[in-house]
Amino acid sequence: MRNRYNLINVLATCMLAIILMSTFSGCKKISETIEEVWEGYWAGVFDLGEGWQVELNGDRATYVTSGTTKVGTNVGDSFAIGMELIGNNKWRGYIREKNGFGFLGLGTAEIIDNKLKITPDGAVPYTINKGVKSTGTGGTGGGIGSTAQVLLDQKVEGEKGDQRIFKVTVPTGVKQMEIKTTEVAGVYYFNLADLFVKRGSDPTVKLTPQYSWIADWHSVESNRADEVISITNPPAGVYHIMLYGYNSYFISQLVVKIVK
Missing domain, CATH: 2.60.120.380 (Jelly Rolls)
Structure with missing residues (x-):
């Protein structure tokens, strides 16, 4: 009877270990999947409108082409810095307000319906769409394109x-x-x-x-x-x-x- 009791305990312990291992493994896979989504999405060129574009790469983004003149905004300036994952398809870091042409401040970026929603803290949120990088020098705001x-x-x-x-x-x-x-x-x-x-x-x-x-x-x-x-x-x-x-x-x- 004691041997049978011990066998049950051993089997129960083994089952618990398997469940825990599976759980941790599953969490890791979910985390990796989210990171892969971010790496795939937080890359490429996005249109801010008025001829301006930003290029997203890793945890930051910079203006790469320019259009209508914007005071204090130039090609090469940072659009986002230090973005870190805080949830499912949601990141936090320093983001420009005022549709991408304001000051850098804390905020969030979130993937919604294949678009990137930017929500600066205490400011109006906006959405940017994926675009195709311009190869010219931009509009009146100047800038350097890929032909440089x-x-x-x-x-x-x-x-x-x-x-x-x-x-x-x-x-x-x-x-x-x-x-x-x-x-x-x-x-x-x-x-x-x-x-x-x-x-x-x-x-x-x-x-x-x-x-x-x-x-x-x-x-x-x-x-x-x-x-x-x-x-x-x-x-x-x-x-x-x-x-x-x-x-x-x-x-x-x-x-x-x-x-x-």
């Missing part, structure tokens, strides 16, 4: 206070030049350097009595946002590009493109 010539594409790394300077020669007849520093998804994530450009000589920076610089163009976005400088009809010559470690170690991809 790449003058420089290089990984740049430095410590706090370091000044990394690069020179590119711009020929005559260039209509648009874009100088951009960004992160590389899955490779490095510390795009923390400020960007300065001066034609004909090196830019200079100083920290005291306050943070200031001498440069023809600059981009000093906060956190890990892309730094982008767009120049329309740049004069021919040598452009000196500086990445400056304002307050921390940095590692970025520096890309310079031109369109004739």
Whole structure:
């Protein structure tokens, strides 16, 4: 009788273990499925309207083509940063308000009926639809398309206070030049350097009595946002590009493109 009782206990324990293993396995599969949906959806180009487009990649998105002029919005600026899964087909992070042309603030993105619904905290939600990336330079807002010539594409790394300077020669007849520093998804994530450009000589920076610089163009976005400088009809010559470690170690991809 005791042996039979012990056998029942063993069988019950085994069944419980199998159920628990199946449950945990099932949860993992569900989680992986959701992540796959996100990876598949949070990629590609979406239309914001008025000729503007954003390209979604991993946990962030940036403007890639421009249309009607928007004050304070340029190709290469961040549309979303640091999106993290918080539920079934729903993510949270920093998202632009005002139909994609407002400030970056916390909010959610959710897949509904094969569209991406954006709900910034305390602001009006909006929906964006998938589109096809424009290959031109955009409308009056400028921008660099896929037909651009790449003058420089290089990984740049430095410590706090370091000044990394690069020179590119711009020929005559260039209509648009874009100088951009960004992160590389899955490779490095510390795009923390400020960007300065001066034609004909090196830019200079100083920290005291306050943070200031001498440069023809600059981009000093906060956190890990892309730094982008767009120049329309740049004069021919040598452009000196500086990445400056304002307050921390940095590692970025520096890309310079031109369109004739």
